Amino acid sequence: MQKTKSVSQRIDALRKEIREHNFHYYVEDDPDIPDVEYDRLLRELENLEVENPGLITIDSPTQRVGAEPLKVFSQVTHRVPMLSLSNAFSKEEIETFDHRIRENLEADEIEYAGEPKLDGLAISLRYENGELVQGATRGDGATGENVTHNVRTIKSIPLKLRGTNIPPLLEVRGEIFMPKKGFDDLNTRQQKMGEKAFANPRNAAAGSLRQLDPKITATRPLTIYVYALGEVSESFHFDDHFSLLQQLKKWGLPVCSEIQLVKGASGCQKYYEYLGEKRNGLPYEIDGVVFKVNNYKQQQRMGFVAKAPRWAIAHKFPAQEEMTIIEGIDVQVGRTGALTPVARLKPVFVGGVTVTNATLHNQDEIDRKDIRIGDTVIVRRAGDVIPQVVKVVLSKRDDKTKEFRLPQKCPVCDSDVFKDEGEAVNRCSGGLYCGAQQKEAIKHYASRKAMDIDGLGDKLVEQFFEEKLIENIADLYKLERDDLVKLERMGEKSVDNLLVAINKSKETTLSRFLYSLGIREVGEATAMALANYFGSLDEVKKADAETLQKVPDVGPIVANHLAHFFSQSHNVEVIEKIIEAGVHWPKPLAKTGAQVLDKMTFVITGTLVSFSRSEAKAQLQALGAKVTGSVSKNTNYVIAGADPGSKADKADKLGVKVLSEDDFNHLLQAPQEYLVSLDG
Ligand code: D41
Numbered sequence: 001m002q003k004t005k006s007v008s009q010r011i012d013a014l015r016k017e018i019r020e021h022n023f024h025y026y027v028e029d030d031p032d033i034p035d036v037e038y039d040r041l042l043r044e045l046e047n048l049e050v051e052n053p054g055l056i057t058i059d060s061p062t063q064r065v066g067a068e069p070l071k072v073f074s075q076v077t078h079r080v081p082m083l084s085l086s087n088a089f090s091k092e093e094i095e096t097f098d099h100r101i102r103e104n105l106e107a108d109e110i111e112y113a114g115e116p117k118l119d120g121l122a123i124s125l126r127y128e129n130g131e132l133v134q135g136a137t138r139g140d141g142a143t144g145e146n147v148t149h150n151v152r153t154i155k156s157i158p159l160k161l162r163g164t165n166i167p168p169l170l171e172v173r174g175e176i177f178m179p180k181k182g183f184d185d186l187n188t189r190q191q192k193m194g195e196k197a198f199a200n201p202r203n204a205a206a207g208s209l210r211q212l213d214p215k216i217t218a219t220r221p222l223t224i225y226v227y228a229l230g231e232v233s234e235s236f237h238f239d240d241h242f243s244l245l246q247q248l249k250k251w252g253l254p255v256c257s258e259i260q261l262v263k264g265a266s267g268c269q270k271y272y273e274y275l276g277e278k279r280n281g282l283p284y285e286i287d288g289v290v291f292k293v294n295n296y297k298q299q300q301r302m303g304f305v306a307k308a309p310r311w312a313i314a315h316k317f318p319a320q321e322e323m324t325i326i327e328g329i330d331v332q333v334g335r336t337g338a339l340t341p342v343a344r345l346k347p348v349f350v351g352g353v354t355v356t357n358a359t360l361h362n363q364d365e366i367d368r369k370d371i372r373i374g375d376t377v378i379v380r381r382a383g384d385v386i387p388q389v390v391k392v393v394l395s396k397r398d399d400k401t402k403e404f405r406l407p408q409k410c411p412v413c414d415s416d417v418f419k420d421e422g423e424a425v426n427r428c429s430g431g432l433y434c435g436a437q438q439k440e441a442i443k444h445y446a447s448r449k450a451m452d453i454d455g456l457g458d459k460l461v462e463q464f465f466e467e468k469l470i471e472n473i474a475d476l477y478k479l480e481r482d483d484l485v486k487l488e489r490m491g492e493k494s495v496d497n498l499l500v501a502i503n504k505s506k507e508t509t510l511s512r513f514l515y516s517l518g519i520r521e522v523g524e525a526t527a528m529a530l531a532n533y534f535g536s537l538d539e540v541k542k543a544d545a546e547t548l549q550k551v552p553d554v555g556p557i558v559a560n561h562l563a564h565f566f567s568q569s570h571n572v573e574v575i576e577k578i579i580e581a582g583v584h585w586p587k588p589l590a591k592t593g594a595q596v597l598d599k600m601t602f603v604i605t606g607t608l609v610s611f612s613r614s615e616a617k618a619q620l621q622a623l624g625a626k627v628t629g630s631v632s633k634n635t636n637y638v639i640a641g642a643d644p645g646s647k648a649d650k651a652d653k654l655g656v657k658v659l660s661e662d663d664f665n666h667l668l669q670a671p672q673e674y675l676v677s678l679d680g
Pocket of ligand 1: 173175309
């Protein structure tokens with residue numbers, strides 16, 4: 001008896017604790033314990049429940065994924081209808097909206113809540129005595145589908161509300177959506193499994209929520225923000241929308257942190273512009289902003305027309321998708337020889353800019369989407385990325401459309417085109433013999449992370465190339481002032497600045513130089529690992545594929561690319577010319593494969609800006625260091641990126657030195673300065 005009581009108390013305590021951590025994680029967006037600790041609590045609860053099945057309750061955090069798939073969705077009647085939103089597409093329409101409200105309410109200035117318009121699907125959640133009892137889609141606003149079993153799998157939706165004074169009946173409405181990152185990951189997974197990719201996060205969210213099997217929904221990265229009330233207990237009362245949202249948050253329901261109070265049409269316009277700027281940086285898709293009269297009494301006096309309230313409006317951003325025609329397909333050759341088909345489009349205005357090109361990626365993509373020249377297609381512009389062709393509008397296809405095949409010969413240098421096994425990309429085999437690859441190689445060489453030649457942008461490289469002033473990278477160091485000043489749009493001052501920048505680039509580091517050569521798959525981290533391991537260019541050049549693989553971060557593929565690169569005489573010649581021109585770097589550390597940091601142990605924590613975790617780890621290992629996962633008295637350094645969490649605290653406690661990302665960069669350049677032994 002005594003034992004059962006203490007077990008049930010422990011179960012209760014665990015559930016409560018887990019709910020609180022969920023609140024910090026999903027609502028406050030500020031996790032209060034590490035993931036492993038959270039998992040430990042959840043496992044403990046799961047184990048106790050397995051041992052004591054009689055103590056399982058439906059609102060337990062372990063009970064998200066139900067047992068059996070449904071056969072059909074049942075219908076739910078919304079006792080309070082789910083209204084829709086009127087749309088506005090211009091500043092003037094918002095001014096009209098505001099004007100009408102002011103006139104109706106005889107008020108000088110109206111306070112609105114400005115909210116991002118999430119691109120997901122509207123949902124209603126019903127809580128009885130704080131417990132989630134029903135989730136339903138909007139449907140036609142009067143009747144929707146019962147998707148309770150699916151909404152229960154969404155971790156940010158509390159199964160039980162927290163806090164006090166929760167009304168016996170509380171129905172909230174909100175938007176279920178899939179964050180951009182989750183959407184990308186899901187599509188990658190779908191493609192790997194040979195399943196069809198979703199066209200946009202909205203479709204992915206809708207498709208995921210309309211699964212009969214909740215086990216599938218549970219694997220989909222869905223989340224929610226709530227923004228309105230449905231049916232609630234009579235006693236429940238609030239003065240305004242914004243304070244209601246604060247209360248919902250306290251009860252554990254996620255509310256979007258971008259919601260703000262604004263005043264009048266001008267405040268609305270400012271908010272619209274503010275979010276428009278911020279849009280690409282947000283972790284979720286929005287297609288506009290919503291304005292709602294904040295005061296509930298004022299809302300009531302405005303009432304609603306047809307199915308939309310007169311106190312709310314959506315100001316939509318310009319469309320990100322439009323229909324146009326593919327007039328032709330060009331083939332571009334990149335730095336690594338990749339042939340990229342690019343659709344030439346009938347100009348179309350999408351999301352605020354005129355789009356004339358869209359990348360088609362590769363032949364497989366063209367085949368998969370069945371894209372033909374002359375087809376009518378939907379193009380999408382998302383953020384700053386290159387416009388994409390979403391799909392063909394097959395109903396508009398006529399018999400004049402033409403299929404497209406990538407050429408078997410490079411359109412620039414006429415070399416053979418090949419395709420590596422398991423790769424989707426066709427490549428020109430011409431290497432630096434190919435003008436296109438030469439030109440791209442020079443652009444890369446001059447770029448910021450490479451040799452960082454200030455003022456030598458892509459446009460200028462194109463111009464130099466067309467004027468035949470340069471053919472390869474080494475020619476950059478032979479550019480003459482007299483030739484440059486004759487060029488169009490080149491003033492004397494900019495010529496002088498450019499020559500200074502080119503000269504300055506001669507002083508560099510081995511890792512930068514290796515990266516600048518633009519060898520396939522050799523990014524900054526790999527270049528750095530190579531430089532650290534071999535210490536000199538000669539050693540890298542001499543190494544065969546087998547030796548190269550001894551370098552951390554270098555696998556068989558990269559090793560082959562490297563060996564191939566250095567086996568080409570034209571590459572070796574260009575490198576020799578560059579060095580003859582005076583490009584140089586500091587002498588290597590003491591010995592080949594210098595393991596300066598051997599016997600030293602590092603821990604990496606938090607988010608680094610210029611490396612992934614694995615890159616940072618590879619860098620350290622290349623220098624001989626050991627990288628472990630937890631801080632102890634045997635740790636020499638903790639490298640702490642942004643939001644470092646508990647490991648940095650532990651380091652402080654143990655007196656272990658913590659390095660910032662800047663320090664870390666310095667360490668990679670001069671590791672010998674960081675040699676310490678733990679004994680003193
Ligand atoms: O973010 C949204 N998509 C959003 C949709 C929002 N922030 N607020 C909304 N407010 C309403 C009212 C004012 C009717 C409660 C909405 C929607 N409705 C809505 N979503 C789909 C249909 C209607």
